[in-house]
Amino acid sequence: MATTLDKVEVVTVGVGWTGGIIAAELAKQGVKVVGLERGKERTTEDFQHIHDEYRYAIRYELMQDLSRETITFRNHRDDRALPMRQLGSFLLGEGLGGAGIHWNGQTWRFLPYDLEIKSMTEKKYGANKLGSDYNIQDWGITYEELEPYFYKFEQTAGISGEENEFSAPRNNPYPNPPMKETPITKRFKDAAKKLKLSPFHMPSGNMSQTYENPDGQTIAQCQYCGFCERFGCEYGAKSSPIVTVIPTAKQTGNFELRTHANVTEVIYDGDKATGVKYIDLQTGEEFIQPADIVVLTSYVMNNSRLLLNSGIGRPYDPESRTGVIGRNYCYQILPGATAFFENEKFNTYMGAGSLGATVDNYNGDNFDHSNVNFIHGGSISTTQTGQRPINNNTVPSDTPNWGQQFKSESIKYYHRNLSIGAQGASMPHRNNYLSLDPDYKDIFGDPLLRLTYDFTEQDRNLHNHLTEKCVEIGKEMGADRVEPREISDHYSIVPYQTTHNTGGVIMGGDPETSAVNNYLQMWDVDNVFVVGASAFAHNGGYNPTGTVGALAYRAADGISKYIKNKGQLVKAAQNSEHV
Amino acid sequence: MAERSTMSRRRFIKNTSYAAGGAIGGGFIGTLIGRNLLDDNQEVKKDSKTESLPDFNHALMHFTNQKEFQVLSAATERIFPEDDNGPGAIKLGVPFFIDHQLAGSYGHNDREYMRGPFFPGSDFQGYQTRLKRHEVFDVGIKAIEKESNNEFDAAFVDLEGKQQDQILQKFQDGDVKLKGVTATTFFELLRSATLEGAYSDPLYGGNGNMKGWMMKEFPGNYMSYLNEISKEKFIKKEPRALRAHIQS
Numbered sequence: 170m171a172t173t174l175d176k177v178e179v180v181t182v183g184v185g186w187t188g189g190i191i192a193a194e195l196a197k198q199g200v201k202v203v204g205l206e207r208g209k210e211r212t213t214e215d216f217q218h219i220h221d222e223y224r225y226a227i228r229y230e231l232m233q234d235l236s237r238e239t240i241t242f243r244n245h246r247d248d249r250a251l252p253m254r255q256l257g258s259f260l261l262g263e264g265l266g267g268a269g270i271h272w273n274g275q276t277w278r279f280l281p282y283d284l285e286i287k288s289m290t291e292k293k294y295g296a297n298k299l300g301s302d303y304n305i306q307d308w309g310i311t312y313e314e315l316e317p318y319f320y321k322f323e324q325t326a327g328i329s330g331e332e333n334e335f336s337a338p339r340n341n342p343y344p345n346p347p348m349k350e351t352p353i354t355k356r357f358k359d360a361a362k363k364l365k366l367s368p369f370h371m372p373s374g375n376m377s378q379t380y381e382n383p384d385g386q387t388i389a390q391c392q393y394c395g396f397c398e399r400f401g402c403e404y405g406a407k408s409s410p411i412v413t414v415i416p417t418a419k420q421t422g423n424f425e426l427r428t429h430a431n432v433t434e435v436i437y438d439g440d441k442a443t444g445v446k447y448i449d450l451q452t453g454e455e456f457i458q459p460a461d462i463v464v465l466t467s468y469v470m471n472n473s474r475l476l477l478n479s480g481i482g483r484p485y486d487p488e489s490r491t492g493v494i495g496r497n498y499c500y501q502i503l504p505g506a507t508a509f510f511e512n513e514k515f516n517t518y519m520g521a522g523s524l525g526a527t528v529d530n531y532n533g534d535n536f537d538h539s540n541v542n543f544i545h546g547g548s549i550s551t552t553q554t555g556q557r558p559i560n561n562n563t564v565p566s567d568t569p570n571w572g573q574q575f576k577s578e579s580i581k582y583y584h585r586n587l588s589i590g591a592q593g594a595s596m597p598h599r600n601n602y603l604s605l606d607p608d609y610k611d612i613f614g615d616p617l618l619r620l621t622y623d624f625t626e627q628d629r630n631l632h633n634h635l636t637e638k639c640v641e642i643g644k645e646m647g648a649d650r651v652e653p654r655e656i657s658d659h660y661s662i663v664p665y666q667t668t669h670n671t672g673g674v675i676m677g678g679d680p681e682t683s684a685v686n687n688y689l690q691m692w693d694v695d696n697v698f699v700v701g702a703s704a705f706a707h708n709g710g711y712n713p714t715g716t717v718g719a720l721a722y723r724a725a726d727g728i729s730k731y732i733k734n735k736g737q738l739v740k741a742a743q744n745s746e747h748v
Numbered sequence: 749m750a751e752r753s754t755m756s757r758r759r760f761i762k763n764t765s766y767a768a769g770g771a772i773g774g775g776f777i778g779t780l781i782g783r784n785l786l787d788d789n790q791e792v793k794k795d796s797k798t799e800s801l802p803d804f805n806h807a808l809m810h811f812t813n814q815k816e817f818q819v820l821s822a823a824t825e826r827i828f829p830e831d832d833n834g835p836g837a838i839k840l841g842v843p844f845f846i847d848h849q850l851a852g853s854y855g856h857n858d859r860e861y862m863r864g865p866f867f868p869g870s871d872f873q874g875y876q877t878r879l880k881r882h883e884v885f886d887v888g889i890k891a892i893e894k895e896s897n898n899e900f901d902a903a904f905v906d907l908e909g910k911q912q913d914q915i916l917q918k919f920q921d922g923d924v925k926l927k928g929v930t931a932t933t934f935f936e937l938l939r940s941a942t943l944e945g946a947y948s949d950p951l952y953g954g955n956g957n958m959k960g961w962m963m964k965e966f967p968g969n970y971m972s973y974l975n976e977i978s979k980e981k982f983i984k985k986e987p988r989a990l991r992a993h994i995q996s
Contacts, residue, residue, distance in 0.1 A: 217993060218990060218993055220949075220968070220969040220970075220971075220990060221948075221949055221951075221990055222947070222948065222949070223944055223948035223949060223952060227944055227948075228853075228854065229859075234859045235859060235860050235861045236857075236858060236859055236860060236861060236862065238861075239861040242873060243873070244870070244872055248870070249867060251867055251869045251873045251876055252861045252863070253861070253874065254857075254860050254861045254862065254874060254875045254876065255857075255860050255861075255874060255875050257874055349977055349978050350978060351977055351978050352978075352979075352980055390974075391974075392971065392972035392973065392974050393972070393973040393974055393977040394970065394971060394972060394973060395970075395973065403971075514982035515982065516973075516976070516977070516979065516982060516983055518965075518966055518967060519973035519976065519977050520973075520977075524977075553977075557966070558947035558960070558961065558964050558966040559943055559944050559947045559948060562943065570939070571826075571827040571828075571916075571920075571939050571942075572826065572827065572829065572913065573829050573831050576828055576829065576831060576833060577831060577832075577833060580833050580963055580964050583964050583965070583966070584965060584982060608865070609863070610863070657872075659870075659872050660872065661871070661872040661874075662872060662873060662874050663871075663872070663874045
């Protein structure tokens with residue numbers, strides 16, 4: 170029997186970057202916000218013993234406890250989906266701050282091309298560039314409209330960087346100067362310049378200097394300790410919700426954080442959401458938290474799952490291509506090359522999560538696609554994130570992966586290999602989507618989310634083209650041997666690839682093909698906002714968090730407007746073309 | 749900018765967990781920035797008193813049969829053998845590392861989804877056995893011994909290295925039939941656990957005397973490379989382990 174609590178104005182489901190941003194912005198305006206977070210509270214003090222590769226990077230201390238809840242996965246619609254029993258391909262975060270604790274901090278703005286990809290692609294290459302099985306669509310917002318929100322997030326997070334002509338245009342410089350130059354970043358830049366490309370320092374959520382953000386929160390200077398991705402920062406030098414937006418929200422006195430609060434359902438009366446149901450994981454008690462506005466700010470997977478399990482919105486059907494919840498799940502394509510050096514050693518054990526150099530020449534529509542059989546592309550970078558010894562045993566491909574030769578070669582090349590990698594854009598395909606699993610349940614008995622996903626022809630063509638570019642750069646960097654990265658026959662849930670999952674509750678201008686409007690307000694339920702990379706209509710050629718942050722600030726504006734005016738904030742597009 | 753740098757030092761200290769957590773004494777704080785917190789040399793000294801103490805940690809938590817533990821040890825040594833680079837798995841303590849891990853949450857898949865129904869699945873769907881890791885190792889180690897007897901009419905530990913490799917290769921290739929799990933799944937667990945034991949912080953019982961890190965020239969737990977990150981030359985450093993964070 171659930172206990173019904175006093176009503177609040179706004180409840181957020183999950184307290185990471187998006188929940189923290191919503192809470193901070195609204196609480197500063199005097200709105201009462203309750204944040205429900207199923208994990209535990211975490212502070213910088215909890216990361217004193219963080220330099221432990223085995224505990225954090227191998228056994229995934231900061232990640233989701235899959236014994237409670239996971240997803241199921243299959244490559245194709247006619248396969249049987251099976252549970253993702255162990256973490257692998259992507260690492261779902263758990264606890265206060267969410268994945269914003271264990272990210273690397275690489276913080277980008279998606280390109281103007283991304284936001285109007287369908288219109289711009291059709292204008293330049295005609296309507297049939299990709300064929301009809303791809304659901305590419307505009308996002309319902311232009312870059313000019315989103316620009317101030319990008320800057321707002323960069324100011325909050327203290328992003329260090331420098332402008333580049335091929336990246337998204339900026340109205341203001343970055344809040345902080347770029348990270349340090351190192352022999353590795355310089356090597357990449359020199360090679361790129363020789364190839365007539367335009368290299369620059371990667372924009373970073375690790376601080377190049379101590380920084381106070383507009384909310385008065387201080388982020389310390391990065392120490393380049395080499396433990397960033399999969400770790401929390403023991404210095405508070407990696408921008409994260411727990412050193413920025415969450416303390417900001419708390420300081421207003423208008424934000425109440427409840428940890429160990431696992432939301433299982435958004436309560437929906439057929440017209441509006443009336444609140445959420447959650448279980449206190451420490452006592453087993455069930456609560457109903459009534460609210461005027463429900464904001465879903467969990468990870469991509471659970472934003473879709475909660476809506477589907479709550480019967481909110483129209484589930485996507487890949488056969489008829491109708492419905493929206495679960496539509497346009499995308500991932501990231503990872504072209505790349507490994508450069509082996511016989512006579513040089515690099516300090517690869519040092520680093521920071523977003524210490525790197527990048528070229529954007531092959532991203533978006535920055536190059537002509539008339540004679541290639543794919544659209545978009547990706548940013549290409551060399552990063553120096555700190556190579557730790559368990560996870561980094563890179564050997565030439567003709568070396569076995571155990572035994573004396575392996576031992577010898579993996580030791581030899583540990584400081585003698587550099588990787589050139591792309592964050593390749595991922596285009597939506599009708600058969601790649603999220604739905605509920607008919608068989609497998611979580612510990613509460615609720616259906617797991619089912620992921621149906623495989624690589625497409627577009628993905629393979631993009632991969633091969635950008636991999637060639639990575640190989641060229643690797644050779645120009647003076648490597649003795651450069652090996653191209655391969656794309657597997659099918660997408661596999663097993664090896665780590667990237668935690669850049671997107672889509673499922675996508676934004677757009679048309680309720681027939683999108684679940685939320687450009688304020689991330691649901692078309693079907695006015696008082697539900699769904700915030701995160703779940704709103705991406707496709708995934709661009711960058712790490713997603715910069716765009717997630719911008720959309721969260723946009724959504725916070727939308728919620729403010731909704732509190733004043735109620736109703737739909739955006740007029741739906743008329744007569745748009747439906748596929 | 750001058751003002752910022754003054755403030756930055758104070759705020760840096762305020763924000764870092766070492767100040768906030770109070771685990772490091774006040775004397776450390778002033779030297780924290782750009783410096784390393786740990787003692788210069790953490791390697792266990794040969795002449796210290798600890799030399800005479802037995803390593804109580806070298807005992808079994810999971811395996812009940814010492815012969816099976818010896819099979820495990822021999823297998824890890826073939827995966828990560830002693831050579832010109834330095835010690836192999838046995839000298840690094842890897843077999844004890846694996847035994848101890850199998851007794852805990854790793855061996856019991858505590859944070860993983862282990863509900864049924866179970867189906868074999870495709871290669872792209874990952875771990876689908878109903879066996880937990882400690883059971884996979886039990887099945888796998890017994891099968892290594894059996895395969896050795898079938899193939900060479902001898903115990904695995906008595907085989908030549910090359911013969912042991914032949915047996916292990918059959919497991920990696922999936923050419924041995926195990927009950928409840930594929931030989932490849934078992935072998936990949938064994939292979940990755942061996943590397944984990946060689947290179948994890950010595951607190952877990954492997955990476956003996958940090959010799960795994962020394963071979964690889966990985967310095968372990970340093971707090972800052974701020975003043976070294978831009979340097980041209982490769983910098984070799986004495987390794988340091990996490991125990992330095994524990995105040996006595």
